[in-house]
Amino acid sequence: MLKDRESVIILDFGGQYSQLIARRVREAHIYSEILPYDTPLERILDKKPKAIILSGGPASVYSKDAPRCDKRLFETGIPVLGICYGMQLMCHLLGGKVEAAKAGEYGRTELLVDEEGGLFDGLGKKLTVWMSHGDSILELPEGFRTLARTKNTPHAAVSNGKNLFGVQFHPEVAHTPDGKKILSNFLYKIAGCSGSWTAEAFVEEQVRLIRERVGNKRALCALSGGVDSSVAAVIAHRAIGDNLTCIFVDHGLLRKGEKEQVERTFREKFHMNLKVVDASERFLKRLEGVTDPETKRKIIGEEFIRVFEDEAKKLGRIDFLVQGTLYPDVIESGTKTAAVIKSHHNVGGLPEDLKFELIEPLRDLFKDEVREVGLKLGLPEEIVFRHPFPGPGLAVRILGEVTREKLNILREADAIVTEEIKKAGIYGELWQAFAVLTNVKSVGVMGDARTYAYTVAVRAVKSDDGMTADWARLPYDLLDIISTRIVNEVAGVNRVVYDITSKPPATIEWE
Numbered sequence: 001m002l003k004d005r006e007s008v009i010i011l012d013f014g015g016q017y018s019q020l021i022a023r024r025v026r027e028a029h030i031y032s033e034i035l036p037y038d039t040p041l042e043r044i045l046d047k048k049p050k051a052i053i054l055s056g057g058p059a060s061v062y063s064k065d066a067p068r069c070d071k072r073l074f075e076t077g078i079p080v081l082g083i084c085y086g087m088q089l090m091c092h093l094l095g096g097k098v099e100a101a102k103a104g105e106y107g108r109t110e111l112l113v114d115e116e117g118g119l120f121d122g123l124g125k126k127l128t129v130w131m132s133h134g135d136s137i138l139e140l141p142e143g144f145r146t147l148a149r150t151k152n153t154p155h156a157a158v159s160n161g162k163n164l165f166g167v168q169f170h171p172e173v174a175h176t177p178d179g180k181k182i183l184s185n186f187l188y189k190i191a192g193c194s195g196s197w198t199a200e201a202f203v204e205e206q207v208r209l210i211r212e213r214v215g216n217k218r219a220l221c222a223l224s225g226g227v228d229s230s231v232a233a234v235i236a237h238r239a240i241g242d243n244l245t246c247i248f249v250d251h252g253l254l255r256k257g258e259k260e261q262v263e264r265t266f267r268e269k270f271h272m273n274l275k276v277v278d279a280s281e282r283f284l285k286r287l288e289g290v291t292d293p294e295t296k297r298k299i300i301g302e303e304f305i306r307v308f309e310d311e312a313k314k315l316g317r318i319d320f321l322v323q324g325t326l327y328p329d330v331i332e333s334g335t336k337t338a339a340v341i342k343s344h345h346n347v348g349g350l351p352e353d354l355k356f357e358l359i360e361p362l363r364d365l366f367k368d369e370v371r372e373v374g375l376k377l378g379l380p381e382e383i384v385f386r387h388p389f390p391g392p393g394l395a396v397r398i399l400g401e402v403t404r405e406k407l408n409i410l411r412e413a414d415a416i417v418t419e420e421i422k423k424a425g426i427y428g429e430l431w432q433a434f435a436v437l438t439n440v441k442s443v444g445v446m447g448d449a450r451t452y453a454y455t456v457a458v459r460a461v462k463s464d465d466g467m468t469a470d471w472a473r474l475p476y477d478l479l480d481i482i483s484t485r486i487v488n489e490v491a492g493v494n495r496v497v498y499d500i501t502s503k504p505p506a507t508i509e510w511e
């Protein structure tokens with residue numbers, strides 16, 4: 001049954017919101033997959049999509065190197081929705097004319113609907129939409145007509161009256177209030193989707209895919225105790241049972257008491273093979289003297305794999321490695337169209353000579369979607385709602401060289417932050433809250449004597465998916481307790497600061 005699962009393909013032209021489109025489609029209970037814009041048509045058709053959505057993008061269709069898709073796509077009869085650049089490209093390839101508009105439109109704009117029904121079914125004649133474009137369609141391709149316009153854009157929504165649709169605005173962003181309805185009109189009314197994709201269907205399908213790939217061979221699962229790898233482990237275990245061995249690596253960069261806690265929770269709640277590997281010596285040795293953040297990340301990414309290889313050898317031949325990689329890990333590590341922000345150890349930090357075949361069932365999802373899957377799988381809430389903790393651990397929260405002394409300082413300070421956040425009853429409201437050890441030392445006075453010691457930064461943020469985040473407005477009294485406790489209880493620290501930067505322009509972790 002799942003073999004015939006309906007899916008929607010999103011062709012990515014480098015738009016800021018491509019992943020949001022995918023999310024909205026999944027929220028409408030339809031499976032979706034993002035593919036690069038130049039994916040060969042045959043590969044797209046192999047996936048038997050019920051519909052195709054062309055994303056926005058920064059380029060202009062009339063420029064020489066503008067990204068293009070195969071024009072034959074429009075002759076397949078599959079319903080296509082072009083969004084912004086996607087619509088401009090569709091019109092351009094089919095003989096219409098696209099040019100730089102006299103005035104662009106950025107932000108909230110009023111849309112006047114000429115043709116109700118279809119894409120705009122159930123909505124009024126005037127809608128608020130969110131725009132971000134400098135180019136406009138001047139002439140429509142043959143057979144096309146206008147469905148809606150705005151003050152400055154005569155063709156703000158178009159169709160050929162059959163399978164091709166385009167909108168100049170962005171229905172996928174939250175600032176287009178009727179965007180979900182417009183997308184679901186396209187998916188349900190126009191493309192005829194039935195909406196059978198749910199968290200349960202997702203699990204069933206991933207279990208089947210893993211079973212097909214691994215057969216009766218064996219796999220390792222990189223397990224961190226976080227929600228992503230726990231969900232990945234449970235799915236993989238359903239697929240291949242005891243042919244799965246989970247490996248938890250203590251790389252010496254874990255938080256206070258973390259190893260014991262993960263091991264305890266896992267042995268109590270899961271009935272799978274688990275091996276805890278103490279690899280702190282080798283990780284810390286390789287990090288000696290290293291100060292550059294990207295170099296640290298790459299070393300850690302590689303060392304993780306070397307540890308998994310060593311463990312695989314001990315167990316006999318193992319070809320597969322399961323990881324809890326999520327979409328933000330992939331996009332931040334850089335893709336053909338997106339810049340490298342930081343190399344997540346499990347994606348951009350992987351060594352080139354990786355011999356394992358990776359199994360990453362959550363690679364297209366965001367954390368809040370993974371949490372939903374986790375709840376459906378019956379995982380304990382302490383795992384599902386645990387704050388994210390990066391694979392490179394405290395190494396990306398110690399600026400500059402990582403040493404045992406600094407690790408001990410940070411562990412103590414971080415434990416205080418977590419304890420006080422939990423005590424204040426706000427752990428669940430925050431995406432993450434932690435301490436960072438800056439490499440700044442400053443002068444203080446303690447017990448009438450001069451001190452010259454480290455500055456700890458406290459970071460607490462709110463976020464839905466980790467892609468953007470706002471610093472949390474923690475109560476002053478709570479900050480006061482945290483600061484006082486850290487300076488009083490952690491030797492080597494005489495100053496505490498609070499990070500009041502959002503993402504962007506900062507990132508959540510400091511490195």
Ligand SMILES: Nc1ncnc2c1ncn2[C@@H]1O[C@H](COP(=O)(O)OP(=O)(O)OP(=O)(O)O)[C@@H](O)[C@H]1O
Nearest residue numbers: 222223224226227228229249323324388389390391
């Ligand atoms: N200490 C570790 N031992 C083994 N594998 C790890 C460890 N830390 C991270 N990994 C692997 O790297 C992946 C990415 O780490 P990441 O921190 O993003 O996810 P997570 O730990 O599963 O969830 P969370 O983001 O909630 O912490 C994990 O899913 C896991 O497969």
Ligand SMILES: O=c1[nH]c(=O)c2[nH+]cn([C@@H]3O[C@H](COP(=O)(O)O)[C@@H](O)[C@H]3O)c2[nH]1
Nearest residue numbers: 343344345388389390391392466507508509
């Ligand atoms: O597994 C991981 N490996 C990594 O290398 C990594 N780097 C950042 N993070 C987590 O990802 C989210 C976004 O982080 P940044 O705003 O710091 O880029 C935040 O939740 C970070 O904690 C990582 N997770």
Ligand SMILES: NC(=O)CC[C@H](N)C(=O)O
Nearest residue numbers: 056057084085133134135
């Ligand atoms: N957001 C977009 O897709 C922009 C498309 C095109 N670059 C324009 O400015 O019109």
Ligand SMILES: [Mg+2]
Nearest residue numbers: 224226389390
């Ligand atoms: Mg983690």
